[in-house]
Amino acid sequence: MSESNLHVSRHPLVKHKLALLRDKNTDYRSFRGLMRELAMLLCYEFTEDLKLTPRQVETPMGIADGVKADERIGIVPVLRAGLGMLEGILELLPSVQVWHIGLYRDEHTLRPVQYYNRLPHRAELDVAIILDPMLATGGSAVATIDILKNAGIARVKYVGLIAAPEGVAHLHESHPDVPIYIANLDDRLNEVGFIVPGLGDAGDRQFGT
């Protein structure tokens, strides 16, 4: 497996909050808060190569050389579970576009089923950032990237919280150009396609269903 495009956070706060998120005693109100905070911490990491243009600003003391981040960014939360990561990202990146894609995983075939797609008619972005907390078989992530590339988006990043090695391998094989940013690489998938040790079902746990 090529892991050159896999970025697993080493930040102590990410590890601390991820352990709280996994805890089965964490209620859904706390779960939502932790997802929001983890997304903000990962935002610091996935924006590491944001392109900058120089600009000068006038301070009360004189002229300072500064920069402006002016890439056209689209955030793509995969419904439902990706919604929990969106709010934190929008606090840090308030000027981005948001493109919603709805997928659920068929529990028997484990294949993704698309039920919603709200891409603009003119897809003009420098980079699209997919948000989905769980990379299990990788089917949903690959399907989402297929949709974005078919819409003409050349640069895509995947941002999640936890991943199984099987999902990372699937995504790398299908889209080797797409970097993966996660809080942790977990051990494996179990026989029904859940990430172990995982955190359960991120959609159910954040929405209390």
Ligand code: PRP
């Ligand atoms: C979960 C998760 C991913 C997908 C991951 O969604 O949020 O979208 O499964 O699995 P995969 O890598 O095997 O495709 P789910 O189907 O539970 O829908 P939900 O977000 O609406 O709960």
